[in-house]
Amino acid sequence: MNKIILQHKKQNIQLSGVYELYSADLFRYSYSILKNREEAEDAVQEVFVKYAENESSFKGDCSYKTWLLVIARNYCFNRIKNKNFNNAAINDDGFDGIFNPDYDMNISLKDALLNLTEEYNELIYLREYEGFSYMEIGAITKLSPENVKIKLFRARQELRKILKGKA
Amino acid sequence: MKHYDLEISRFIDNELSANEQKELFSHLSNCEDCGKILSDFMEMKQNSRSFYENLSVVLNKTFDLPFGTTQKKGEKLYKLLFYFSAAASIILGAMFLYKSTSVVRLETKYSALELKYLRTDIAKNNSHQNDFNNKSKIIDITSKEKSELSVQKNYGTSQKKNKLKIITSIKSEKNLPPADVKNGYSKLSQRSQEIQIVQVTKNDFLTPQVVGN
Numbered sequence: 235m236n237k238i239i240l241q242h243k244k245q246n247i248q249l250s251g252v253y254e255l256y257s258a259d260l261f262r263y264s265y266s267i268l269k270n271r272e273e274a275e276d277a278v279q280e281v282f283v284k285y286a287e288n289e290s291s292f293k294g295d296c297s298y299k300t301w302l303l304v305i306a307r308n309y310c311f312n313r314i315k316n317k318n319f320n321n322a323a324i325n326d327d328g329f330d331g332i333f334n335p336d337y338d339m340n341i342s343l344k345d346a347l348l349n350l351t352e353e354y355n356e357l358i359y360l361r362e363y364e365g366f367s368y369m370e371i372g373a374i375t376k377l378s379p380e381n382v383k384i385k386l387f388r389a390r391q392e393l394r395k396i397l398k399g400k401a
Numbered sequence: 402m403k404h405y406d407l408e409i410s411r412f413i414d415n416e417l418s419a420n421e422q423k424e425l426f427s428h429l430s431n432c433e434d435c436g437k438i439l440s441d442f443m444e445m446k447q448n449s450r451s452f453y454e455n456l457s458v459v460l461n462k463t464f465d466l467p468f469g470t471t472q473k474k475g476e477k478l479y480k481l482l483f484y485f486s487a488a489a490s491i492i493l494g495a496m497f498l499y500k501s502t503s504v505v506r507l508e509t510k511y512s513a514l515e516l517k518y519l520r521t522d523i524a525k526n527n528s529h530q531n532d533f534n535n536k537s538k539i540i541d542i543t544s545k546e547k548s549e550l551s552v553q554k555n556y557g558t559s560q561k562k563n564k565l566k567i568i569t570s571i572k573s574e575k576n577l578p579p580a581d582v583k584n585g586y587s588k589l590s591q592r593s594q595e596i597q598i599v600q601v602t603k604n605d606f607l608t609p610q611v612v613g614n
Binding site: 258275278343347358359363368386387397 | 454
């Protein structure tokens, strides 16, 4: 029994390390899809519980981060499909007070991103923030690199259109 | 004039080849619209990045792995098998103990003499039907005792078990409505299907006779 507790503690420490390393980015990514702070926090928790349960099934054919992002993505889209998902999340004000108030573009960008579809929003996040290549984005989103290229272009067009409309 | 907006998107992602870049730059020098698109895309890229960089990440919930989630599937299976075998051992042990006790009781606890006393005792107190349940007793008898009692197989039950249920509160066989007898038996058989039931009436002690089931 003590051995099990020790093993549990050891894995908890390891997981805490992984959590420290990736939780912020997982939160951002979850937020880009769910657009709600509370929901994104829940997503991060769920991802790490799933990670703990399925750690042994990690094959090493991608980076840990990519694997965690895939888990997060599956959770987020399942959550959106769930009838209980709070659609009012769109109005969540998680971005407020974060940007430089002198920079008006940021406020507009916040609104524009919140109005963008989950799929486009996640592509923008994965490309602009994470800096992933089309291939890497395809590995996470299960799209071909060609498809990623087209969808990312459409996401930018859509974002630009919203920003222009706001202006 | 063909616009190069897709190429612009690829360009800001560094996904254009050298030749494609050359072609794009030559186009940009002549197309104001595409120049504007490039400018907007670049600005959006920069702002989107800073947008997520500056997103405050305050994870209020502390992360603590629920105990048991680290177990591998194989370990869970072994654990289940262990519990299953432990339960099976307990059940088998209980069955063995129960059987041993029955044998001891059969041989030592009830003699034919005690059985006779019990019958007499019951016969003395058989005046009230309400005492039916109180005076119901289960006793064990040996095969020899069973043959001495000349149990009648009126109700067709098997007599493999050397157990005897004595029921009182019946004044005479003649006054006993058949339905009551049946009810009495059915009640008892609900409690235990395997117990042999022997009904002892007042007449049994006048002319020793036991009705068996």
